[in-house]
Amino acid sequence: MPEASEAEIMDHQHQGTTTARELPMARSMCWHCQSEVTGEYLCGQCVKVQPLSKDLDYFACFQLPRLLNIDEQQLEQTFYELSRTFHPDFYSTKDESEKAISLGNSAFLNAGYRTLKDPIQRAEYLIRLEAGAVKDIRSNPPADLFEEILELQETLETFRQLAPNGPSSDLEALRIKLQDEREHLEKRQAEMEASLQNKFKEWDQLQGCAPLPSQAREEKNTLLRDMQEILSNRTYVRNMVNDLLETTG
Amino acid sequence: MSRIVGIDLGTTNSLVAFMDQAGPHVIPGPDGQTKVPSIVGLTDNGLIVGDPAKAHLIRDPSRTIYSVKRFMGRGLDDVKDELQYFPYHLHEKNGVIRIEIGDKTYSPPQVSAMILKELKRRAEEYLKEDISKAVITVPAYFNDSQRQATKDAGLIAGLEVLRIINEPTAASLAYGLQNKTQGLIAIYDLGGGTFDISILKLKDGIFEVLATNGDTHLGGDDLDQRLVDVLVDDISQTQGVKVGEYPEWMQTVRLEAERVKVRLSDEIQTMAVIELPTGTYEKMWTRENMETLVMDLVERTLAPCRYALKDAGLTVSQIDEVILVGGSTRMPLVWRKVEELFGKKPHSELNPDEVVALGAAVQADILGGHTKDLLLLDVTPLSLGIETMGGVMSALIRRNTTIPTSAKEMFTTYVDGQTSVDIHILQGERELVKDNRSLARFQLKLPPLPAGVPRVEVNFLIDANGILHVTARDIRTGEAQSVQVKPSHGLTDDEVEVMIRDSFQFAAEDIKVRQVIEARNEANAIIVATEKALVRGTNLIHGKEAEGIRRILQQLGEVKEGDDHRLIRAKIAEVEKTTHHLAEVLMDATLKEALENKKLSDVIK
Ligand SMILES: Nc1ncnc2c1ncn2[C@@H]1O[C@H](COP(=O)(O)OP(=O)(O)O)[C@@H](O)[C@H]1O
Numbered sequence: 001m002p003e004a005s006e007a008e009i010m011d012h013q014h015q016g017t018t019t020a021r022e023l024p025m026a027r028s029m030c031w032h033c034q035s036e037v038t039g040e041y042l043c044g045q046c047v048k049v050q051p052l053s054k055d056l057d058y059f060a061c062f063q064l065p066r067l068l069n070i071d072e073q074q075l076e077q078t079f080y081e082l083s084r085t086f087h088p089d090f091y092s093t094k095d096e097s098e099k100a101i102s103l104g105n106s107a108f109l110n111a112g113y114r115t116l117k118d119p120i121q122r123a124e125y126l127i128r129l130e131a132g133a134v135k136d137i138r139s140n141p142p143a144d145l146f147e148e149i150l151e152l153q154e155t156l157e158t159f160r161q162l163a164p165n166g167p168s169s170d171l172e173a174l175r176i177k178l179q180d181e182r183e184h185l186e187k188r189q190a191e192m193e194a195s196l197q198n199k200f201k202e203w204d205q206l207q208g209c210a211p212l213p214s215q216a217r218e219e220k221n222t223l224l225r226d227m228q229e230i231l232s233n234r235t236y237v238r239n240m241v242n243d244l245l246e247t248t249g
Numbered sequence: 250m251s252r253i254v255g256i257d258l259g260t261t262n263s264l265v266a267f268m269d270q271a272g273p274h275v276i277p278g279p280d281g282q283t284k285v286p287s288i289v290g291l292t293d294n295g296l297i298v299g300d301p302a303k304a305h306l307i308r309d310p311s312r313t314i315y316s317v318k319r320f321m322g323r324g325l326d327d328v329k330d331e332l333q334y335f336p337y338h339l340h341e342k343n344g345v346i347r348i349e350i351g352d353k354t355y356s357p358p359q360v361s362a363m364i365l366k367e368l369k370r371r372a373e374e375y376l377k378e379d380i381s382k383a384v385i386t387v388p389a390y391f392n393d394s395q396r397q398a399t400k401d402a403g404l405i406a407g408l409e410v411l412r413i414i415n416e417p418t419a420a421s422l423a424y425g426l427q428n429k430t431q432g433l434i435a436i437y438d439l440g441g442g443t444f445d446i447s448i449l450k451l452k453d454g455i456f457e458v459l460a461t462n463g464d465t466h467l468g469g470d471d472l473d474q475r476l477v478d479v480l481v482d483d484i485s486q487t488q489g490v491k492v493g494e495y496p497e498w499m500q501t502v503r504l505e506a507e508r509v510k511v512r513l514s515d516e517i518q519t520m521a522v523i524e525l526p527t528g529t530y531e532k533m534w535t536r537e538n539m540e541t542l543v544m545d546l547v548e549r550t551l552a553p554c555r556y557a558l559k560d561a562g563l564t565v566s567q568i569d570e571v572i573l574v575g576g577s578t579r580m581p582l583v584w585r586k587v588e589e590l591f592g593k594k595p596h597s598e599l600n601p602d603e604v605v606a607l608g609a610a611v612q613a614d615i616l617g618g619h620t621k622d623l624l625l626l627d628v629t630p631l632s633l634g635i636e637t638m639g640g641v642m643s644a645l646i647r648r649n650t651t652i653p654t655s656a657k658e659m660f661t662t663y664v665d666g667q668t669s670v671d672i673h674i675l676q677g678e679r680e681l682v683k684d685n686r687s688l689a690r691f692q693l694k695l696p697p698l699p700a701g702v703p704r705v706e707v708n709f710l711i712d713a714n715g716i717l718h719v720t721a722r723d724i725r726t727g728e729a730q731s732v733q734v735k736p737s738h739g740l741t742d743d744e745v746e747v748m749i750r751d752s753f754q755f756a757a758e759d760i761k762v763r764q765v766i767e768a769r770n771e772a773n774a775i776i777v778a779t780e781k782a783l784v785r786g787t788n789l790i791h792g793k794e795a796e797g798i799r800r801i802l803q804q805l806g807e808v809k810e811g812d813d814h815r816l817i818r819a820k821i822a823e824v825e826k827t828t829h830h831l832a833e834v835l836m837d838a839t840l841k842e843a844l845e846n847k848k849l850s851d852v853i854k
């Protein structure tokens with residue numbers, strides 16, 4: 001997950017129990033007037049903006065269940081609504097503390113929207129969020145894929161060295177070989193995409209079920225592990241395809 | 250809350266606008282012109298800005314600064330290719346360009362501040378109130394240093410810059426307010442020195458920027474330069490003079506090249522006429538010639554458009570509207586190329602010169618808490634990262650991320666007892682550090698502990714202005730740690746401090762110049778009026794008296810050329826005193842005349 005930094009995710013990792021319905025505000029007391037704040041973004045007494053909880057995850061922030069197929073319209077609408085609440089533009093006449101809170105909340109909101117909007121980032125985020133239970137998620141590609149990619153990279157390197165010498169039959173043969181390989185990888189990419197979609201559906205169904213404690217958790221962990229594997233393989237394949245596209249056209 | 254104005258600080262022209270219940274308005278100067286040419290002239294009597302400075306450009310090019318925006322937030326290396334086109338000398342100090350004028354040097358923010366002050370004064374005169382707060386626009390593709398330099402310029406000019414806003418997004422605000430546009434829009438902004446493309450989604454009063462791209466060194470100036478090069482060649486062939494060796498002539502050629510370019514937007518052909526000391530150069534130019542000359546430059550704007558679309562995850566056909574902004578979009582060639590790319594007719598109902606300033610005024614009104622239904626969600630144009638092992642940049646915040654945004658990074662030590670880590674912050678899209686923009690460096694202090702034990706978290710925050718803020722926190726103690734970030738191409742706080750103080754001194758000089766100009770204008774008016782009166786009164790006063798008046802008038806004529814406004818004023822008073830009798834006599838005569846010309850019945854009635 002390139003966009004949301006590691007540390008940010010760490011901050012939000014330990015609250016595996018947070019559900020979408022839980023109230024997102026950290027403090028039960030207003031930082032300014034010390035009166036009780038119950039889940040609103042603004043203090044009921046002094047109307048000052050409240051900082052978002054450190055324990056808040058993106059799903060909860062956007063009031064979404066932890067599903068992988070989400071209502072994108074609703075996501076956008078919530079984003080716009082919350083932006084109207086938190087954006088620094090609406091705090092430029094306020095005091096420094098309120099400005100700082102608005103800035104922090106907005107930055108969090110923007111990161112959340114960016115992460116949840118993209119299905120892949122959404123899945124990666126969810127996996128990390130749930131990862132408390134799945135410590136042994138592997139992030140190296142499986143041996144066969146690894147081999148294949150290594151070999152391809154060597155061929156690609158040869159091609160790159162030959163290319164500046166101008167057209168030749170060797171170069172042409174290599175180009176055709178690389179293009180074949182690319183098509184093969186692209187097919188594989190499409191398969192991964194499809195199986196990922198299936199896993200997403202499975203996950204969402206599982207979330208919909210009434211929790212059967214032990215069996216459900218087992219199933220959940222397996223799913224998370226599977227998704228993680230596909231996701232990381234997908235990254236390798238995608239990068240390789242991009243490299244091939246760039247070099248051989 | 251005092252009024253906040255919106256300022257378009259352009260490469261070529263600058264404008265100031267404000268908003269009231271009726272909407273945003275651009276503030277005109279005394280002559281009714283809304284554009285202030287972004288030109289500063291340093292005369293013996295002080296500073297002149299705008300149109301008077303443009304006239305000064307031909308007389309004294311080495312002391313007239315134009316297109317200073319090209320130098321904002323840059324080092325000498327960044328602009329070395331275009332240096333030959335500027336008549337003034339530049340050097341670099343602490344990563345910041347300095348402009349040499351006579352025995353003084355100025356940083357680009359100082360020169361921009363002079364333009365800002367002129368706009369501030371304009372607004373104050375027009376609105377009859379003090380102005381101390383502003384929203385200033387910058388090209389969307391400006392990096393952190395360029396934005397910071399713009400903010401510094403505001404400070405030096407005595408303005409609190411409440412927001413730095415992107416020019417194309419500002420334009421979208423003006424349009425969105427106008428016709429309640431909804432959907433996906435592309436804003437294509439080609440001005441004098443910069444090119445921007447922004448893709449936005451407009452929905453329910455939210456202006457969400459999806460992607461932006463551009464070229465901060467591509468604009469009308471570059472088109473002019475193409476024509477200048479050809480003209481200089483042609484003049485050397487036909488007249489045997491090397492114009493390039495004479496800065497004054499060069500400026501004359503440059504200004505004519507621009508005029509020819511502008512005329513060719515409306516006409517199919519036009520005559521270039523340049524008065525040179527060696528004779529008059531004349532040559533017919535056609536629009537076709539011009540288009541051939543600049544075709545590749547205009548086409549260079551298309552790749553950024555494609556990149557922006559790609560980053561926004563859109564195809565051209567999904568764009569609902571294409572809006573043109575900036576003076577250079579008046580060229581038919583630009584219209585054609587944009588239409589070809591997007592497959593639909595672009596439009597520009599709002600004056601492309603004014604729309605950015607209008608939008609800045611709208612944003613000012615939002616910040617002032619008056620406009621509540623509009624909200625702009627902008628992005629950072631360039632990826633932000635830090636240098637890692639092997640001279641590679643590791644990106645922390647990707648380009649086109651909605652701002653404000655932040656990224657945290659944990660730092661530790663590799664050697665026992667190590668007490669500091671050097672951090673180099675970069676901006677750009679390339680792999681290697683050397684191909685990206687160096688923004689700043691700082692040294693993170695760490696407690697002397699075994700390797701890997703210290704843990705300091707650094708937070709890189711890009712605020713809603715697109716400006717970076719760095720903070721650090723020791724994870725073990727939970728305590729905040731101060732970081733002294735040293736900008737690679739920016740003024741330090743201390744330097745800005747000094748420049749603010751200096752600018753007060755300029756302000757005193759400015760007032761002096763203004764007083765001289767005003768007194769001189771008055772003297773001119775009095776000389777003309779008195780000469781007329783002398784003609785009319787020839788037979789009414791004594792020859793001696795007339796002679797006395799002429800003598801004192803001549804003295805005023807001499808004094809007014811000096812730069813002491815008190816002397817001029819004193820002479821004016823003297824003229825008034827000396828002509829007192831003449832005025833009376835003329836008055837009586839006029840009255841008598843009036844009566845004589847009337848019938849008795851008129852007078853009695
Ligand atoms: N009718 C026109 N045809 C072609 N170029 C024009 C025309 N009018 C203005 N320009 C060019 O537009 C540029 C200035 O545009 P402007 O938007 O004011 O720039 P900036 O925002 O950089 O100050 C100049 O290069 C000027 O020559």
Ligand SMILES: [Mg+2]
Nearest residue numbers: 259440575605
């Ligand atoms: Mg402009």
